[in-house]
Amino acid sequence: MPRDQAEAIVLxxxxxxxxxxxxxxxxxxxxxxxxxxxxxxKFGNRFGSTLEPLSHVTVFFYEKERNDLVTISGCDLLExxxxxxxxxxxxxxxxxxxxxxxxxxPVRSRENLAFRLFLSILQAVRDRVDVRTLxxxxxxxxxxxxxxxxxxRRCRHCRTxxxxxxxAWLSPRRDGVxxxxxxxxxxxxxxxxxxxxxxxxxxxxxxxxxxxxxxxxDIRSFEKALQEMIIFHLEREPKSRRFVKA
Numbered sequence: 001m002p003r004d005q006a007e008a009i010v011l012x013x014x015x016x017x018x019x020x021x022x023x024x025x026x027x028x029x030x031x032x033x034x035x036x037x038x039x040x041x042k043f044g045n046r047f048g049s050t051l052e053p054l055s056h057v058t059v060f061f062y063e064k065e066r067n068d069l070v071t072i073s074g075c076d077l078l079e080x081x082x083x084x085x086x087x088x089x090x091x092x093x094x095x096x097x098x099x100x101x102x103x104x105x106p107v108r109s110r111e112n113l114a115f116r117l118f119l120s121i122l123q124a125v126r127d128r129v130d131v132r133t134l135x136x137x138x139x140x141x142x143x144x145x146x147x148x149x150x151x152x153r154r155c156r157h158c159r160t161x162x163x164x165x166x167x168a169w170l171s172p173r174r175d176g177v178x179x180x181x182x183x184x185x186x187x188x189x190x191x192x193x194x195x196x197x198x199x200x201x202x203x204x205x206x207x208x209x210x211x212x213x214x215x216x217x218d219i220r221s222f223e224k225a226l227q228e229m230i231i232f233h234l235e236r237e238p239k240s241r242r243f244v245k246a
Contacts, residue, residue, distance in 0.1 A: 003073060004031055005233050009118055011098045015041065023051055023072060025059060026101055026118055031109030034142050035072040036085040047169055052074035052082050054094065054122060081122045093131045096240040097121065103234055104142050117141050117206075123205040128134045128207055133219050134208040139226040140201045148233050153195045157182035164192045172232035190226050195217050 008025040011032075016022045021040040040047050050057050056079035061070040085091045097118065104148045105114045121134055127206040143149040154161055155168065156176030162168040168190040177190050197214055204212075212219075231237050 003062055004059055004070075005060045006033070006059055007078070007115075008033070008059045009115065010051055010057060011101060012053050013037075013040075013200070017174050021051060021197050022069070024102065026105065026115055027059075028112045028115045029110060031106045031111065032102060032113070033061075033070060033108065034068065035070040037072040037075075040072075047072075047075055048077075049080070049082075050077045050135070052080070053098075054081040054118060055079075056081065056122070072162055076234050081126055084122070085133075087196055090125050090131050092240065093135045094122075094125065096135065096238060099238050099240045100138070100142050100230065103238070104146050105194070110175060111145075113145055114142075117145075119208045120140075124209060127207065127210075129207060130219075132216075132223075132228060132241055133212055133214075135203055136197070136219055136222050137206055137209055138225060139230060140198055141190045143226070143229055144202075146233075147181050148229065149198070150176045152190055152198065155179040162190065162192055167194075168192075170228060188225055190225055191221055194222050196227060 004210070007028040008244050009023040011026055013021045015021050019039050019041045022035045023035050023037050025035065025151055027033050037047060037051060040051055054075060058076045058078060060073060060074040061072045063070050085094070097160050101114060102117060116182065120139055125131060125135055140149070155178050156174065157178055160166060160179045162177065167180045168177045170177050170188040170190050171184055173182065178184065186198070193214065197218070200212065227241065
């Protein structure tokens with residue numbers, strides 16, 4: 001059986017039997033991958049600390065046909081982000097992001113954008129970039145990568161351009177925003193600044209969030225709209241969201 005390898009980020013682990021672990025990985029070329037690491041819970045096991053959540057690794061594994069789990073045979077640590085989890089705000093935000101990755105990134109996908117996005121986010125968090133802005137950045141890209149970010153610059157019905165003087169209202173069910181005259185309901189107001197933020201995110205890396213041209217009030221105002229879209233498409237609230245809100 002040939003051995004394969006992939007660059008990956010460990011998202012989480014949980015126990016399997018008495019001495020093994022299930023490891024959930026975001027890989028560079030295979031999307032989300034789940035594997036069994038035999039003996040990983042033994043004292044002095046061969047994996048050491050390489051399977052700690054948020055570790056950037058090269059993982060070696062075997063695959064069997066018709067088996068959802070790969071068998072992890074080895075792991076080399078490339079970069080550790082373990083220390084950033086000591087900050088509660090960063091820890092809760094990253095838990096939320098990893099949950100969204102598992103929900104939105106396809107299993108064994110050949111697309112590597114999600115991997116590069118999350119690795120850049122981890123590096124920015126380590127460099128003490130504002131985690132709230134990074135979370136909004138991440139939510140924006142998760143919606144974009146899945147093709148479910150609506151056009152929020154124009155009313156979906158009459159195509160009126162949304163400005164500070166033209167109120168707009170989000171309707172995830174109708175896949176867009178609507179001006180005051182066309183809105184089927186007026187639950188979640190959309191600010192023109194959100195459109196500017198979405199355009200800014202497209203052309204700037206996560207590290208640029210350290211000097212993003214948006215106020216703290218702006219960033220707070222984007223949160224509910226972005227999460228309304230996520231909740232609508234998940235058909236539930238992410239479990240980790242309540243910790244982020246707290």
